[in-house]
Amino acid sequence: MTMWRIGLALMLAVVPVVPAPAVAAAPSLLEVDRRLAGIAWRLTTANAALCRDTQPVTGATLHAIDQYPAEVAAGGQYAAPVMVELVLPDTPAARAGLAENDGLLAVAGTPVPAPEATGTVTSATRNAAQALIAVRPVAAPLPLTIRRGVGAAARTITVAPVPGCRVEFEVLAGNKLGASSDGQVVQVGGRLFELFDDDQIAVVVAHELGHAVLRHRARLEAAGVRWGVLSEFGRNGRLFRETETEADLMGAYLLRNAGWDPRIAVTFWREQGGKIDGGLFRSRTHPSSAARAAAIERELATMPADAPTPYVPPLLERRDAPLR
Numbered sequence: 001m002t003m004w005r006i007g008l009a010l011m012l013a014v015v016p017v018v019p020a021p022a023v024a025a026a027p028s029l030l031e032v033d034r035r036l037a038g039i040a041w042r043l044t045t046a047n048a049a050l051c052r053d054t055q056p057v058t059g060a061t062l063h064a065i066d067q068y069p070a071e072v073a074a075g076g077q078y079a080a081p082v083m084v085e086l087v088l089p090d091t092p093a094a095r096a097g098l099a100e101n102d103g104l105l106a107v108a109g110t111p112v113p114a115p116e117a118t119g120t121v122t123s124a125t126r127n128a129a130q131a132l133i134a135v136r137p138v139a140a141p142l143p144l145t146i147r148r149g150v151g152a153a154a155r156t157i158t159v160a161p162v163p164g165c166r167v168e169f170e171v172l173a174g175n176k177l178g179a180s181s182d183g184q185v186v187q188v189g190g191r192l193f194e195l196f197d198d199d200q201i202a203v204v205v206a207h208e209l210g211h212a213v214l215r216h217r218a219r220l221e222a223a224g225v226r227w228g229v230l231s232e233f234g235r236n237g238r239l240f241r242e243t244e245t246e247a248d249l250m251g252a253y254l255l256r257n258a259g260w261d262p263r264i265a266v267t268f269w270r271e272q273g274g275k276i277d278g279g280l281f282r283s284r285t286h287p288s289s290a291a292r293a294a295a296i297e298r299e300l301a302t303m304p305a306d307a308p309t310p311y312v313p314p315l316l317e318r319r320d321a322p323l324r
């Protein structure tokens with residue numbers, strides 16, 4: 001399937017769109033999804049202890065036929081409307097024998113909702129299937145009823161999931177060079193995967209996970225902050241900048257807990273800042289790249305040399321602090 005998929009947060013996106021220069025060979029959507037899923041797997045499972053909201057994580061990614069335009073979906077044969085898009089190696093899903101293109105029929109006996117025949121491209125069916133998994137106990141055996149191949153008999157595969165942060169990540173197809181979050185779904189612009197390697201993208205994904213860990217959406221809403229026109233000014237703008245800095249600092253710890261050298265965040269903002277200031281996060285609500293790099297460097301200097309893994313930084317306490 002090609003770069004047709006549209007995510008729900010097209011409507012939520014607050015990051016400016018950047019025109020794409022010609023690219024020799026853009027990666028396929030599946031390749032990009034696989035890269036993002038691998039990064040998200042590391043970050044969400046290694047930092048489960050820092051997340052108040054957790055969910056069972058399997059290492060498999062789902063997609064549904066109504067995430068694609070009808071003419072694209074009509075070109076294939078599908079075992080079921082919701083399918084396993086990819087299975088990361090060495091994860092619970094892989095160990096249980098779940099396979100790509102398996103149709104997902106039920107989660108712990110609850111049938112996966114069928115797509116509504118609206119004719120519109122939507123993530124709703126995929127999200128409903130994910131939600132059935134998210135509400136299950138984080139470490140309990142997870143029975144998935146699947147169909148392998150068109151017309152095959154249903155069978156059950158039981159996955160032994162691990163706890164992870166309750167945040168979904170998805171690639172936003174198109175030219176968007178940024179990332180944004182509504183608190184539950186983090187969307188990462190497909191263009192990032194053409195410009196940056198996985199370590200660099202991990203910095204961006206960790207920043208977005210930092211927003212979720214620190215409950216920024218809920219805290220900004222509680223503070224009466226407005227999104228949209230003029231939201232960059234005054235108290236609104238100040239609170240956005242405050243949460244952006246918090247997400248940068250937390251993101252460095254999330255990287256570190258997941259096995260990356262957290263200084264890659266400092267390097268990223270210092271060296272890629274010019275590329276990014278023109279697009280990703282360009283607005284009055286984000287500090288300059290040089291300031292971001294310096295702030296992360298100062299924060300990391302406060303981490304004890306013998307900090308355990310996962311390290312739970314004092315910064316985590318801010319998730320319950322009102323924004324003023």
Ligand SMILES: [Zn+2]
Binds near residue numbers: 244
């Ligand atoms: Zn941010």
